Amino acid sequence: MYNWRNVLSDFAAISGVLAGFTITLIVFILGWQVADTPILLGITWGHIGVLLNGTASAFFVTAAEFFLGSKQLDMWTLPGKYEDQLQRDWKDWKERKEKSLLMCRLYEKRGRRCYNASLFLMFLGIGCVIAPYNAAIAVVVVGSGILLQVYQYCTAPPKPTEVRCPKCGRELGLVAAGYYCSKCDVLLDEQTLMEITTS
Numbered sequence: 001m002y003n004w005r006n007v008l009s010d011f012a013a014i015s016g017v018l019a020g021f022t023i024t025l026i027v028f029i030l031g032w033q034v035a036d037t038p039i040l041l042g043i044t045w046g047h048i049g050v051l052l053n054g055t056a057s058a059f060f061v062t063a064a065e066f067f068l069g070s071k072q073l074d075m076w077t078l079p080g081k082y083e084d085q086l087q088r089d090w091k092d093w094k095e096r097k098e099k100s101l102l103m104c105r106l107y108e109k110r111g112r113r114c115y116n117a118s119l120f121l122m123f124l125g126i127g128c129v130i131a132p133y134n135a136a137i138a139v140v141v142v143g144s145g146i147l148l149q150v151y152q153y154c155t156a157p158p159k160p161t162e163v164r165c166p167k168c169g170r171e172l173g174l175v176a177a178g179y180y181c182s183k184c185d186v187l188l189d190e191q192t193l194m195e196i197t198t199s
Helices: 004-031 045-073 080-089 093-130 135-154
Strands: 038-040 173-175 178-181 186-188
Touching: 004 045, 004 093, 045 093, 080 093, 093 135, 093 173
Parallel strands: none
Antiparallel strands: 173 178, 178 186
């Protein structure tokens, strides 16, 4: 995804809003008499709805924390003059930067996984709220929400299996900003594989 680092704080904000939505939904579920509609062995639609939405809320908050952590570790947004100063102060600046970028990417991936899991849980929880009223509508709402998420995942462009440095030919590792060769200080865009100027 182009320029994903600039939208990490937006992802975190959206996760926070959706966490608030699921918590509000739990409050409404607990107040509705229809939530007491039994399913099996004393378990009600409300019990399952609260469980699913509560778990979704926890995942949304965790996703927000991962996105904010990723934003904090993003070294590509450092202004050039600060990076020059850090290079002078730390002899191992390249290794620190590379490690930070790897952690940035790891946190971003974990944030996306938590975010996607929470969306599935939220749709299922909403289905439990709708099901006591009309099971067919619940199936349509949950099914369309989950199918759209699966469609989005399945239609994402495939990642290249092996990317090599155009200067030295060694295999590149994926960091926050794309594919990076620390030996040649070459950065390639993750999607286009075109060289990005870092200074």
